[in-house]
Amino acid sequence: MIPAGFEYHRPGDIASAIGILQEHGDEARVIAGGHSLIPMMKLRMAEMGHLVDLQGIDELKGIDIGAETITLGAMVTQHEMITHDGLAVAVPLIREAALQIADPQVRYVGTIGGNVANGDPGNDMPGLMQCLNASFELSGPDGIRSVAARDFYEAAYFTAREDEEILTRISIPKPGAGVGQAYEKQKRKIGDYATAAAAVMIGNGQASVAMTNLADTPIWSEEAGAWLAGGNIEGCVAAMLDAIDPVEDNRGPVEFKKHVAAVMLRRAIDRASSRAG
């Protein structure tokens, strides 16, 4: 649990951070809260010559609740999201899910940007962002572009982000009045990755469904959402079970995970529906 040596950088703005990434190519990685990257470095499964710490970049901070859109800076911590009253009113799902992430100490440091950018299929926020139809702002040498969360994840730890880009901001369309949301997660203990988790948003004739840690990316299923919007829960569950592809691990074999996935999804649907007005 001793990492290999590295150079530490702490740029003060996004442009400088991108500059360091350009200079060192794949030798460099940005670090936000570090809860995924540092353990990997200590296991020597991730070794890089240059670590670019984003803690000193003010423009990556802040939560903005707009009329149509909610914007989260990439360096907003889970704790800041949990304690932000406006966010809790606008998108209660985020607070509900963030409270399921790790423990308070981790949530003081762990960031939304790091959580969604790393591409770890165990992380809770990516599925949530897909459910909410969020988009990610990526800043790179060629400027700023936006990628939908639903298009961002390619495989475990592989995303649409280029090596020299930084995920800087997350935009979430503000859910309309009457929309109900729920996040249901089964885990072995507090702080654990999900055995299965489901994010559900339903209301006003529309629905969106995404699941976590049941494939090598989060799974958002347009078909499952369509079934649910039409009031067909069994159709929704069947479509989602078809879309996920869990693998056996210490949490259990595939048949168990599929069973639990359906249970979590049904519970999330029930709870989201009860909140929809």
Add this chain to the structure above:
Amino acid sequence: MNDQTLTAEERAANLKGMGCARKRVEDVRFTQGKGNYVDDIKMDGMLFGDFVRSPYAHARVKSVNKEAALALPGVIAVLTAEDLAPLGLHWMPTLAGDKQMVLADGKVLFQGQEVAFVVAEDRYIAADAAELVDVDYEELPVITDPFESLKSDVVLREDLEGQTEGAHGPRKHHNHIFTWEQGDKDATEAVLAEADVVAEEMVYYHRTHPCPLETCGSVASMDKVTGKLTLYGTFQAPHAIRTVVSLISGIAEHNIRVISPDIGGGFGNKVGAYAGYVCSVVASIVTGKPVKWVEDRMENLMSTAFARDYWMQGKIAATKEGKITGLWCHTTADHGGFDACADPTKFPAGFMNICTGSYDIPMAYLAVDGVYTNKAPGGVAYRCSFRVTEAAYFIERMIEVLAIKLNMDAAELRRINFIKADQFPYQSALGWEYDSGDYHTAWEKALKAVDYDSLRAEQAQRVEDFKAGKTRKVLGIGLTHFTEIVGAGPVKNCDILGLGMFDSCEIRIHPTGSAIARLGTISQGQGHATTFAQIIASEIGLPADDITLEEGDTDTAPYGLGTYGSRSTPVAGAATAMAARKIRAKAQMIAAYLLEVHDNDVEWDVDRFAVKGAPERFKTMKEIAFAAYNQAIPGLEPGLEAVSYYDPPNMTYPFGAYICVMEIDVDTGEWEVRQFYALDDCGTRINPMIIEGQVHGGVTEALAIAMGQEIAYDEMGNIKTGTLMDFFIPTAWETPNYTTDHTVTPSPHHPIGAKGVGESPNVGGVPAFSNAVHDAFRPFGLVQSHMPHDHWRIWKIANNLGMHG
């Protein structure tokens, strides 16, 4: 003056002696981060060691190339078996009569085995250099199943090839270690053959790990000028370590000083001798500088001592009315690559022969076969007294299985079979003499406390509701009545490496009436500095707050066998009382001299000797202490101190009744402990608050073990649960509330009647949780399933019983 106005009760209360819920004196430094652990030790010029470990579970080591590592600036040395061989230190003896490689000698037998030891100027360079050591392995077939191992042609221990005799008798196969038999086989089998009812099951207690908060480590410092070796380390038995180091290194024992500083939990993990200790010593001898080695969490889980891994095939015979007539057990014990169990020499399967439990079972037979596999060595007593947890789990499962077979309530079946209060001292069929107990009283108190009959009614209703589709949760009531055997032990039958398992205490009273006591044990969180001072306070009438307690430095403390197996209170606690009584005996003579009466004309009164019939004429212990240092008393040496080496006449047998009420979601396998009631009888209670803390901690460890904690391997021998991501340690979130209770049945042979309590909650807790899971599914047809009861295994039970529709 206070002494004259206070009542005897008030004076006793001021002492904070036995029975007082005195706050832990250790916590002043621990809660401020001021403890001094091995990794806190810093010495001038100190070097750091790190291991190169095998990624393979079974492989030949063809070569080790150190060149690149040695070329790294700051690297001092890279040690391999070849370097240790000339010193005879490439292998070391284990506590179980086997030997173990310090560094891989031609092959490796488990994943994580130590292959080379890198020594560098700082910890980071050591880690970098370990990466640069190039080891050429040739993979060999891997055996992770002990039953397979006994059939396999693959020879795991080539060094033992052709040896048909082991440390504990004949070896039946090249992967077989020992067979240990207790009881009467033929007579037991005859009872089984003629019984009304025989229940038979395989009870598996899975492999787990003590996982103390602080991992293992050592700092060795060889002073080449004085020839003295100082060795700091995470040792639960510092004195025994000094003797072992002397025997294997050839350094005279008086030139070795072993110090156990503060230890952050042991739970058996820190009893054994590890490669890291040996390598730090050798590296310090070679370099002439202090060398520190501290393992990380993954190294701790993969290489230093595991616990359990017992496959216990059981048969239990009874009459139709439920009177047990016989018990049979054959255990296949997976010891891993080396037999490094830490048991008394004559007990290669520890005290597994306490497996008749709390029950009057007239005939029994036990056989244990120890087996080598490609797993880490160990088999230590994880918060337990030498396999008592395995034994208690076995009998408490077999009772439940028998209750199912008899279609009888499991509480009633226990009641019918308990050893009765008037049967003590009780001779068990497997050779133990239980000192004291009153099981029926404890049992009835426990059942009443949880309102057992109402729980059963609620459970019956729940079964109906489940069948009617009204709920998806089932309710389990987990019962356990355990009997421990602790306080090893009488020298006549208990030794480790030939060292008798007595223990010791030395007390020195200072002139002003304060004191220091030193013991052969070492606290790892048990609170010895608090409780042993209370024993002394009650025995000699000086306030516990005025008594310092020291352990762990072999240059100052009297020799003792250390702390594990709940032996500190039964053995060292007894030595403490006996040493204190020697002091009191001398104090009586001093008091009589000062009061100008005959020795027999004074009597002890809480904190003083008073003239019989004239209580206003007295000398307090404080006054007597001063007199011991300033008066020339005819026939008495000056000073006031004593030492006692206590060889216990018998073990002590704490017991308890635990009941767990658990809700289980059959669709997800999730569980919730709704209620946990723990009644402990540990004899005389020294500090109720510390007992309660021990019970809370031990039950929480039991929860972990029963409900998810395991060391699991895949078929290639790769450890699957090598980090705290997967190795279950409950947080506050998963930890239920506990209700603690007690009865008091003192040990008749212990000077203060105390029995020990630290391990009871682990011993009793595991079957209570596991029985709750089983009990929840009993109405649906479950008889037996294996721990750990994590979500998917519980789900699988429900699935197999057709409860998912």
